[in-house]
Amino acid sequence: MSGAVTAASDCRSVRALHRVTLKDRKAIGSAYHVLTFESAEPIVASAGQFAMVRSETWGSAPLLPRPMSLLSAGKDPSILIKVVGEGTRRMAASAPGEPYQLLAPLGKSWSKIPAATRPVFVAGGVGVAPLLLLAEELASAGGPKPLVLYGGRTAHDLPLLDQLRAVSDVRIATEDGSAGTKGRVTVLLSAALDEVGVHNQLAKVYTCGPHAMMAAVAAMCEGRVPCEVSVETPMGCGYGVCLGCPVPKVSGGFLYACTEGPCLDATVIDWGHRKAGA
Amino acid sequence: MSGAVTAASDCRSVRALHRVTLKDRKAIGSAYHVLTFESAEPIVASAGQFAMVRSETWGSAPLLPRPMSLLSAGKDPSILIKVVGEGTRRMAASAPGEPYQLLAPLGKSWSKIPAATRPVFVAGGVGVAPLLLLAEELASAGGPKPLVLYGGRTAHDLPLLDQLRAVSDVRIATEDGSAGTKGRVTVLLSAALDEVGVHNQLAKVYTCGPHAMMAAVAAMCEGRVPCEVSVETPMGCGYGVCLGCPVPKVSGGFLYACTEGPCLDATVIDWGHRKAGA
């Protein structure tokens, strides 16, 4: 609740409730969709920031808006969703013209990449969204080209791969071997960390994906290279008033994902903490 | 609850939950819409019967299906709705392809028109739906052409007027005088009852519309001509299990609108009973 340790930058623009319209929905495979909205006022945001997303058609159920990383900002903000429950199911069924509200931009973005450092991104599933935007930001700012390690269960769980390839060096791992290396993405990370070690490079890891993946990535980085994660927790409000999004700290107490995160230094987080329902 | 006095016929076909798709929605004026569905199995129904209508997209709110008179049956059943609250608002916003459930056919239809009798219909707003279907049934069976007295607040509150004209003799009244006679539809009824009296004809009145209109019509008919009404009450289930749709009887106790109605002999009903919320 107080000014806590975060790795995130302080880039900030005014948060607002944007009434937008769904312009386009593109299905990717069976479970993923990119939703692109039309916003009267541009949303000014940096990679890693998110929006609380809700369709005006929901009425009183589903009740709460859903936190979604921004895949792009501006006048046509977009998100990448994976269908996991009622809210995402409805988003995946919505048609152009549907009125939505986006409360954005929210949260802390990824921190700046330190000079002369090789950025290594580790993405799992929809976790690719804030990392693709970061890679695009780097590309347009003439920054270093990141190495992206991208994992999924199958070749169908690697949404936006082509866009990612346009702005980064991508290596792939799938659990069933249907694309890239067979196995988990952490296998790729192990090799990548060895490489940078061999070349005596500075590196920094940015990761977003399933909790277990991020915990494994954080463990592998610990003591070797800095690692920043974008955490996912249930959220009530997205702007710091419900206190529903705590992330346990190693030092005790909590950080709040919506205001102090979602992008956080991995070493600050108590990864051993059991999640309810998990 | 027991076999009560009803004027309605016993025409009965098997009730079932039909999973249908919205085929077409036509807006009429600002508040009226005709929704036409596509049903794999035909719905066999008679004029006056209704369906409990619910979109599969509603989730848990709105919760209950909404009772709607069938405007037509068969493989492309349709309804005429007026937007008055959340459920009808959503129906009015739904797009072709939306999955719906129709529990139909429900309730008792209009009773048969006795031989050598002039049918006089009194319709108000969406009350026209079950009367238009009845007029169409009469036309295709070569029955007598009904006289339809159709009232609304303005010329915009007379949906389906053209279809009605194709199968009946229509006289119109609007409260603001923007079409037909200026005033309430009961003015037309008074004149019509006088006419049949002059010609020594037998007549029978069928009416559907706002509660106050039907009460006035019933009062005018009392002691002069038989009158049948199609009542509107809130409904929980539509098929006789919740007991949420009582209609007070003159003789005490209640009739249940969904199974013993909605088409009922007007003289059976205690019209003086105050409705809650009214």
Place this chain on the structure above:
Amino acid sequence: MSVDLAVDVGSLRLKNPVLTASGTFGYALEYDDFFDVSVLGGICTKGLSILPRAGNNPDRIAETSAGMLNAIGLANVGVEAFCTEKLPNLRARGVTVIANIFATTVPDFVALAERLDREEGVAAVELNVSCPNVDKGGIEFGVDPVAAGRVTAAVRKATKLPVWVKMSPEAGDLKGVGIACQEAGADALTAINTIRGLSIDVRTWRPRIFNKTGGLSGPAIKPIALRMVWELSRAVKIPVIGIGGIATAEDAIEMMLAGATAVQVGTASFVDPLASKKVLDGLGAYCAERNIAARDLIGRFIQT
């Protein structure tokens, strides 16, 4: 389905744990067009009183967010008409019938139980000591451990049938009421009845239902029902049957994990007359997929 769905509610074996809730399923004969209700674990009748009751004036129902209010006022055909006109048909169909009964005095509860005891085809009686929608009686029994125990003991003595007691969510001491009923000889507790609510029309400033307050049911109350079933089932040794907002198989499973031995589907039947059958089918599929029996779910909520 080869999966074992049977559960034991005390001495009463049900072929599966999916029942329908009193007042939301009529007398079950209304479902002939829709499905064979004998596939269900059982059905609870509309609340029966000694004399027929016409019920409250309209309007009796109003919708709220993910729920509905009702004040039907226990309209029913009376126990006599039930026994002569409804029960023989239910018996012929092989339906497991739980007779829900309602009275305003202990002797009347006893009389109802005695009358039903004489009939074949009644599997249990369920005492509605928790109806919020009648002027007299009902809920007073259900919110007071002493009164609840008294009516239970009296009915227990009057019948050989299993006695279920339906809990009021408005009891300040729910566990105390449950324990009192258990000690008085109840075979099972059913929970919960509706929760009193109010809705006012802001155009007319009048209540949306004639009775002013009505009982809230439907998905809105599910979390509350689930919590009460969990608390109750840990406080008593007799089975608890879970009711409140169950609309899907997942809801029923959640209720059983919380401690329910069986469940009752209520308001969901208004939304879809086949709801109870769908809950049953879904429960079967869930158990089959995990290769467990339905009874393996009861109270298996992991609390550590």
Place this chain on the structure above:
Amino acid sequence: MSVDLAVDVGSLRLKNPVLTASGTFGYALEYDDFFDVSVLGGICTKGLSILPRAGNNPDRIAETSAGMLNAIGLANVGVEAFCTEKLPNLRARGVTVIANIFATTVPDFVALAERLDREEGVAAVELNVSCPNVDKGGIEFGVDPVAAGRVTAAVRKATKLPVWVKMSPEAGDLKGVGIACQEAGADALTAINTIRGLSIDVRTWRPRIFNKTGGLSGPAIKPIALRMVWELSRAVKIPVIGIGGIATAEDAIEMMLAGATAVQVGTASFVDPLASKKVLDGLGAYCAERNIAARDLIGRFIQT
């Protein structure tokens, strides 16, 4: 707007009846990007304790049908940090601040009230004797008339500020608790706090929130809250402030018709940070259209 929206909560005049509910509006400073919160009738702070509290382990919230469960565990900055870091900013913005306070003993409630009594810019204290989400204290006071009266009387003596007491919907004798607080000197009652509920994940068989049970809030509970506010307001002479599921101006109007002198917007602020302002604007429009003052709505529900 020329319409008169002012209401009197005892001796405290509020410029309008729309407040925000404790725990759903942070310390109000979080809204600077969204709107000027000083337009509201007032804001209730997150529950303040003597020492800062970190709160419960995650997960703390879960969604249910038209509602949510929360078990935050009263995470807060502590009364001292509130007075030094938050209050001066609120004062500068001209916000009417109601300090919601929480303790597990009567002396701690008294200490909190005394501390706040020394500050300028606190309009009232609201005693949270009804929090369902902490291991110790909270709700025990709120469900027992004697205990509720005792803590109210003690706080009453310790401060010149108006004392509001927040009612628990789980009190078996809600009216009794309200009357006890009134007799102990409470200036107003606020009702209701959340209702305890449970939600279980049917994939993992674990509770959806770490604390197992959580408090249910949101539109799902509105009819229950409305009924309780109606009953309470008829049982006591002091003002009742209505809370529970208010999301629109119509909801606020319904609550006032039922007997509330003012309302608090809670969970709706999560759905839309501007919800409270929209409720206020809508209330103004409603009163303007009918040419009535807001206070003309209080308890005007037609019951005949």
